[in-house]
Amino acid sequence: MQLSNFRTHLDTNNISYKKEYLLKYETYFKMGGKVHTFVMPKNLIELEQAVDYLTQTGNEYKIIGLTTNVYLLDELEYTIIITTKYLTSLKRTPEGIEVECGYPLQEFVRVTLLESSTGYEGLEGIPGSIGGAIVMNAGAYGSAISDNLISISCLTSDQKIITLKKEQCSFNHRNSIFKEKKDWVVLSALFKLTPGKQSEIAQKIETYHIARHSYQEFAYPNLGSIFSVQGDFYREFVKQDTLYYMLCYVLKIFYKNPVMKFIMRKNPNNIVFNKLLQKYLLPQEITHTYSSKSMNILVNDGRSEIDKILNYLALVKENLDSKTSIENEIVISPVIVKDDETKKIIDKINASGLLS
Ligand SMILES: Cc1cc2nc3c(=O)[nH]c(=O)nc-3n(C[C@H](O)[C@H](O)[C@H](O)COP(=O)(O)OP(=O)(O)OC[C@H]3O[C@@H](n4cnc5c(N)ncnc54)[C@H](O)[C@@H]3O)c2cc1C
Structure with a gap:
């Protein structure tokens, strides 16, 4: 065309x-x-x-x-x-709340609070839109966006608008049918409201919000956790090495107890654990900047180049369990392949095993 x-x-x-x-x-x-x-x-x-x-x-x-x-x-x-960012209509229906795909998840959490509906508190602090969150089945603290979902309206690849009940969306940990059906478009979602006590809902949101400050990078642009890791990222990273595994265990006891957390509350970070991994990896291997909060968070420090990013992602992947899946998505299509350089980049990413 x-x-x-x-x-x-x-x-x-x-x-x-x-x-x-x-x-x-x-x-x-x-x-x-x-x-x-x-x-x-x-x-x-x-x-x-x-x-x-x-x-x-x-x-x-x-x-x-x-x-x-x-x-x-x-x-x-x-x-x-x-x-989809301008598709932000939201309306109350007899069954619950119907919201368009571009509506920001964080504003949606506020709406559910005003409706005194429980079940959405765990989504506090996850940026993104309703559509993106549905595709990823985003969640935290044991809850996911699909928990209180009734149905989804979506546009299929044969240009039909269909309604899928929650059970038809194959929701799983950070997964849904929409990851497989890449050419389907989530148009809107219908969520149920479950009455709760507003002050208790607000309290939970507050707790989750504060908790995020201890591990979420806020200063540099970033995409949250690169890899979805079941368990502790640092221990999973060094799992093959008994000495580092034990060191990590001991450091965890020392640094992650309530007293240390209180002392470090104004500057929570994982610098000690990052240093441990640097030592484990040998510093010269690390060519890209990661967050002081976690080496599982890649940051954009204004000096990010594709090679460094790919090397870093590959390095982390290599050291995690092979079953660990990448959460972040590298978008390589649709692009204009205008020269050999572009082709080289695409080939390299295709060969990297880093495409989700
Ligand atoms: C600081 C930070 C913290 C995070 N914490 C968490 C967390 O705790 N838990 C968690 O699960 N995630 C987390 N994330 C990841 C991210 O916020 C979520 O996955 C989010 O739901 C993605 O929404 P988005 O609108 O930004 O999607 P995008 O990044 O824009 O898109 C993601 C994918 O969804 C597709 N997509 C988007 N909208 C539609 C649509 N309407 N129809 C079809 N496909 C669509 C895109 O094509 C793409 O493949 C975090 C991210 C950051 C930056």
Whole structure:
């Protein structure tokens, strides 16, 4: 397809878009090259019109929510990206709350608090949109977004809008049917409300919010945990080495007890554990910046280059159990392969085993 035909389609249907838009300042990780057409539907009809056209003409596109789980790379030039961030309608229905895919998860947690509905407290502090959270089955503290879900409305690859009941969405740990059906679009979700005591819900939200400060990176742009690790990241990392495993265990007793947590409350970090892993790995192997809160968090320090990022991700992956899956997604399509350099980058990522 001539990309210009798609723009004509958008113009005809009065769908907003930006041309040759630099993604770098749009994304949560503050990285990303130029995109030929950045589509910004204002309602679900516009979203469907854009997606239907691209499907009918056999063209690739990438849907993004608030980009809190995707690396869009400076080195790549993308063709078509559709953002859901303007799709933020929310309404009460007799069954619960129906919310469009672009609605921010953090605002949704506030809405459920005002409705005195319990069951959403554990989602406090997870950035992202409702659509992205559904795809990932985002969650924390033993709860997940699917817990109180009733159904999803989605657009399938054969351009039908269907309603899927929660049971039909194959929800699992950080997984859903939408990870497999990559060309389906989550349009909206219906959640149930479970009456609770508002002050208790608020208290739980507060507790989870404070807890996040101890392990979540807040200063540098980052995408949360790179790898989904069952258990302690540091111990899993050094598990093959009895000496380091024991050291890690002892350090944990010393640094992670309530007294030390209280002393370090204004500057919680994992610098000691990071140093331990550096020693374990030999410092020269680490070429990229990670968070002082955890080596499982990659940060953008303004000097991030694709090679360094890939080397770092590969290094962490190599040292974790082979069953550990990568949570963050590296987006390598749809791109314009304009030169050998682009091809080399894509081939390298394809070969890295880091694609989720
Ligand atoms: C600081 C930080 C902390 C985090 N903590 C947690 C945590 O505790 N638990 C957790 O589970 N996650 C966590 N995350 C990851 C992330 O916030 C969630 O996965 C989030 O739900 C992703 O939403 P998003 O809108 O940003 O999706 P994006 O990153 O924009 O997209 C993620 C994927 O979903 C697809 N997608 C997005 N919207 C749609 C749609 N409407 N239809 C179809 N596909 C769609 C995209 O194509 C992409 O493949 C954290 C991230 C950060 C940055």
